Amino acid sequence: MMFKNYIKTAWRSLKKNKAFTAINVLGLALGLTACLLIVLYVVDELSFDRYNTKADRIYRVNEDLKLGNNTVNYAVAMPPLAQTLKTDFPDVEDAVRLKRTASHVKKGTENILEYNIAFADPSVFNVFTLPMINGNPATALAEPNSVVITETTAKKYFNSINVVGKTLLMDQANCKVTGVIRDMPKTSHFNFDFLISMSSWPDSKSDKWLRSDYNTYILFRKGADPKKLEARFPQFLRKYSGSEMQTDLNLSVDEFEKGGSYFRMNLTPLTDIHLHANRTGELGSNSTMEYIYIFSAIALFILFIACVNFMNLSTARSSNRAREVGVRKVLGSSRGSLIVQFLTESMLVTLGATLIALAAATLLLPAFNQLAGKEILINSHTYVWLLPVSLIIVLVIGFLAGSYPAFFLSAFQPVDVLKGKLAGGFKGGWLRSFLVVFQFAISIFLIIGTLVIYNQLNYIQNKNLGYDRKQVLIVKKAFELGKSAAAFKQQVKQLPGVADATLSGFLPTEQARSTSIFNKDAGMLDQKNAIFPQTWAVDPDYIKTLGMKMTAGRNFSAQMSTDSSAVVINETAAKFLGFDNPVDKLLYQALDGKHTKVKVYHIIGVVKDFHFNSLRENISPVILRLGEDTGDLSIRVSTSNLPALIAQIKQKWSGLSTSHFEYSFMDQDFDATYRSEQRIGKIFIVFTTLAILIACLGLFGLAAYAAEQRTKEIGIRKVLGANVTVIVSLLSKDFIKLILIAIAISSPLAWYLMHKWLQDFAYRVNIHWYTVAVAGMAAMLIAFITISFQSIKAALANPVKSLKSE
Amino acid sequence: MIKITDLEKFYRTEEVETIALNKLTMEVRKGEFVAIMGPSGCGKSTLLNILGMLDDPDAGSYVFNDIEVAHFNERKRADLRKHNIGFVFQSFNLIDELTVFENVELPLIYTGVAAADRVKRVEPVLDKMQIMHRRNHYPQQLSGGQQQRVAIARAVVNNPKLILADEPTGNLDSSNGNDVMELLTDLNEQGTTIIMVTHSEHDARYSHRIIRLLDGHTVMENIMI
Ligand SMILES: Nc1ncnc2c1ncn2[C@@H]1O[C@H](COP(=O)(O)OP(=O)(O)OP(=O)(O)O)[C@@H](O)[C@H]1O
Numbered sequence A: 001m002m003f004k005n006y007i008k009t010a011w012r013s014l015k016k017n018k019a020f021t022a023i024n025v026l027g028l029a030l031g032l033t034a035c036l037l038i039v040l041y042v043v044d045e046l047s048f049d050r051y052n053t054k055a056d057r058i059y060r061v062n063e064d065l066k067l068g069n070n071t072v073n074y075a076v077a078m079p080p081l082a083q084t085l086k087t088d089f090p091d092v093e094d095a096v097r098l099k100r101t102a103s104h105v106k107k108g109t110e111n112i113l114e115y116n117i118a119f120a121d122p123s124v125f126n127v128f129t130l131p132m133i134n135g136n137p138a139t140a141l142a143e144p145n146s147v148v149i150t151e152t153t154a155k156k157y158f159n160s161i162n163v164v165g166k167t168l169l170m171d172q173a174n175c176k177v178t179g180v181i182r183d184m185p186k187t188s189h190f191n192f193d194f195l196i197s198m199s200s201w202p203d204s205k206s207d208k209w210l211r212s213d214y215n216t217y218i219l220f221r222k223g224a225d226p227k228k229l230e231a232r233f234p235q236f237l238r239k240y241s242g243s244e245m246q247t248d249l250n251l252s253v254d255e256f257e258k259g260g261s262y263f264r265m266n267l268t269p270l271t272d273i274h275l276h277a278n279r280t281g282e283l284g285s286n287s288t289m290e291y292i293y294i295f296s297a298i299a300l301f302i303l304f305i306a307c308v309n310f311m312n313l314s315t316a317r318s319s320n321r322a323r324e325v326g327v328r329k330v331l332g333s334s335r336g337s338l339i340v341q342f343l344t345e346s347m348l349v350t351l352g353a354t355l356i357a358l359a360a361a362t363l364l365l366p367a368f369n370q371l372a373g374k375e376i377l378i379n380s381h382t383y384v385w386l387l388p389v390s391l392i393i394v395l396v397i398g399f400l401a402g403s404y405p406a407f408f409l410s411a412f413q414p415v416d417v418l419k420g421k422l423a424g425g426f427k428g429g430w431l432r433s434f435l436v437v438f439q440f441a442i443s444i445f446l447i448i449g450t451l452v453i454y455n456q457l458n459y460i461q462n463k464n465l466g467y468d469r470k471q472v473l474i475v476k477k478a479f480e481l482g483k484s485a486a487a488f489k490q491q492v493k494q495l496p497g498v499a500d501a502t503l504s505g506f507l508p509t510e511q512a513r514s515t516s517i518f519n520k521d522a523g524m525l526d527q528k529n530a531i532f533p534q535t536w537a538v539d540p541d542y543i544k545t546l547g548m549k550m551t552a553g554r555n556f557s558a559q560m561s562t563d564s565s566a567v568v569i570n571e572t573a574a575k576f577l578g579f580d581n582p583v584d585k586l587l588y589q590a591l592d593g594k595h596t597k598v599k600v601y602h603i604i605g606v607v608k609d610f611h612f613n614s615l616r617e618n619i620s621p622v623i624l625r626l627g628e629d630t631g632d633l634s635i636r637v638s639t640s641n642l643p644a645l646i647a648q649i650k651q652k653w654s655g656l657s658t659s660h661f662e663y664s665f666m667d668q669d670f671d672a673t674y675r676s677e678q679r680i681g682k683i684f685i686v687f688t689t690l691a692i693l694i695a696c697l698g699l700f701g702l703a704a705y706a707a708e709q710r711t712k713e714i715g716i717r718k719v720l721g722a723n724v725t726v727i728v729s730l731l732s733k734d735f736i737k738l739i740l741i742a743i744a745i746s747s748p749l750a751w752y753l754m755h756k757w758l759q760d761f762a763y764r765v766n767i768h769w770y771t772v773a774v775a776g777m778a779a780m781l782i783a784f785i786t787i788s789f790q791s792i793k794a795a796l797a798n799p800v801k802s803l804k805s806e
Numbered sequence B: 001m002i003k004i005t006d007l008e009k010f011y012r013t014e015e016v017e018t019i020a021l022n023k024l025t026m027e028v029r030k031g032e033f034v035a036i037m038g039p040s041g042c043g044k045s046t047l048l049n050i051l052g053m054l055d056d057p058d059a060g061s062y063v064f065n066d067i068e069v070a071h072f073n074e075r076k077r078a079d080l081r082k083h084n085i086g087f088v089f090q091s092f093n094l095i096d097e098l099t100v101f102e103n104v105e106l107p108l109i110y111t112g113v114a115a116a117d118r119v120k121r122v123e124p125v126l127d128k129m130q131i132m133h134r135r136n137h138y139p140q141q142l143s144g145g146q147q148q149r150v151a152i153a154r155a156v157v158n159n160p161k162l163i164l165a166d167e168p169t170g171n172l173d174s175s176n177g178n179d180v181m182e183l184l185t186d187l188n189e190q191g192t193t194i195i196m197v198t199h200s201e202h203d204a205r206y207s208h209r210i211i212r213l214l215d216g217h218t219v220m221e222n223i224m225i
């Protein structure tokens, strides 16, 4: 009964001050919506791979290799590793290998190139939780040429999910469908549509220990200690790879390690892969914990800003309500019941805001998914945690935001209030000033952060990469043409609108990579001077077609028969080799471990460094040699009528092959590499804008109250001769001062933290002083516009009216 | 000094149109001390606000020091006002956040007097109003009579030719009220023209002439001397 009364009074009071209530509810709802979306994002990121019921017992085995100047951290391991670990260590309950591949799959007369395919050991269904709808998981991948497909894939190829026993023609081989599984969850670090039995892939039986090809996962027995297993890895590796090292590299493990090189293994918990792993040979593009921290911080910031608004507006209003408090107290209301009254009001506002936020977040989720590249769903599982969390939010924020005004206002002495002693309550709010400073410090911080991220992304977009990615059309999988690949290239080169073309799968924007060891002399492996460069087979048109620049020597020539042993190296390779003048120097490649057979290469030129990794990494050495790699045909086009040209190229392709014709554009492939960064950048911008908007909403409210509080003063000043400019600056001065303090606090901090963020990029922009200045000015301008709206209104008001209202 | 002819002022609200001043004509000469009296709501404050150029009339003519100001825009009126007119209100209208000294200094700031000169001009006025010892106090720390003396100090600090006072003793007891009236009389004797609205026959006796406003139109004059 009493409680109902509180709610009724609170409701009336909120209704009476519509503008105040609107700003509060709106600001808080906006903040909560943003916060909620980020929480959904973070929860989604943190839930990666947790759909596996045995997730806590699954670990990936990684390889770290250092040879000479090169270090590589692999997410892939040796072919025999999985089986050997399972046999040697009783703690390992099971192990599975995955190997990514791509293949043409026949659907009717069409040949579709599928990328989400992996070879998998039969144990894959024991280790991972991939529920099978049709088929027997125990035996599904036992036989060669068996394939398990997902529901969606089954529907795509057969229009049905009862397809066990049917066959799929994959790269000319008949594969028997032995199972249909549910689609892999989006929150998996790998996502395959087809799993082919590992036994279909002959190389999987290799017993080589100096190779890294297979993503290898082990399942520990319950209660086993992964640390103990890791401790035994060095011994294990020595046992199995020692002899191979001796024959292949002509080195004992001790000699190898004495030379500063190493070959190690370690474990990554399955649930850490998505956010903590970024190795060579990952099965998908992972995210990083850094972004989780950044977004969580933004969410907290936004929530904080919204709460501060609430508190500030409530206390600002306190002097208006002081009289009400005074009268209530004179009439016998206790302090306690006043506190409850104010808290009820603030909880009511928070409740309203939370309900709006829940609705808004649900409505905005599709757009947010689009922005973030996610498939987050709000379903009954979400509500299981979302509703209690919302309730806690209402209580906590309602209390926090309401407590200051509640305790502050209820402490008013009725005599003081009625005497008007608290009329000047607005100015005395040092806490309010402090909070406004804090709010704007955060906003300015976010503006600077956004500017730096934006600049860096822009820099990546426009950086001279050492090759020209514009106007390059890539025809994929030219190896499908077999021996006719060269003929295809010649035919394409004849087409009008084609400037040049080159056959090679080793492209800066593609995945194909190959490394091998080169020495500066013909003798034994010299670990100090050996380099471990990317070794790419290209044709004489490669450098020209991709618009790379030679800095010394010459390009390959089809006319020079000796060019079969010629190489063009990049500037970094020259630096690693320590050649001041690399042209005409020789390089040696051992063809066996004893170095009895050695291939001699002759450096004919140096190509300007070009980027082929993420700009987060430094350029590594590259050696280009003449070879016949037919991975892709890259075509430099010089026509505006691309569709026509593509049609012509496709026609040539169809004349030579029945396979599906696939192509892409090099600049789009490049952009895809940075899609996650672009996304992060966009999300950042959206939420920063929101944060600033909310902060301004609060400032708008505060300015309104300041103006209202000072109506009388403004009236008097106008009577005494103050003009509009004087009044506006009078009202803005206090706020501008606070914002200046905010700038002073936040800019060094932002500079420092963003500087640290940029360190992750080997190639990065500098933070210029004017970035900070622009952010400060922007905040100042936004704040000023917000305030002036109110100040000008106050300054233009008729003083006669202002004085009369007294 | 002041000559108004057929002055009109209406207030329009949603339902009714109130005629506050209806073709009012009157004149005040330089150096006069005039009291305006009349029943509540007859338009005294409205008249005073127009005379003080805080408000503009809807029709009629207002000549101030031989200048027609009825059609002046806000900026021009403000300019004329701050150099020539001082105000004293019933509710004092001091700024709570400023000290006594700062309150009195304010008009000088708005007329662009240099800081050093301002001190030289404020202090004698505070002295004369006998509130020098309170110069660093805030309005709430003063009694009503003291506050009104601060307000009068503020009204005269700029040496205005005209002081407009709207019920200056309305919030004061009789002894404080008499002090204020003495101060106004002194000022008048030194040459300042004073127009004062009052409900008190007692206060009105300090003036030279009483203008009685009945309904925003009718004027009856009592010459006191
Ligand atoms: N802003 C306004 N809006 C509408 N009507 C107004 C307004 N100001 C004054 N009035 C009306 O104009 C008339 C004159 O008001 P004014 O304040 O001049 O009276 P007054 O003679 O000063 O009265 P009092 O002795 O009570 O102070 C009154 O009828 C009043 O209701």
Ligand SMILES: [Mg+2]
Binding pocket: B044, B045, B046
């Ligand atoms: Mg009046």
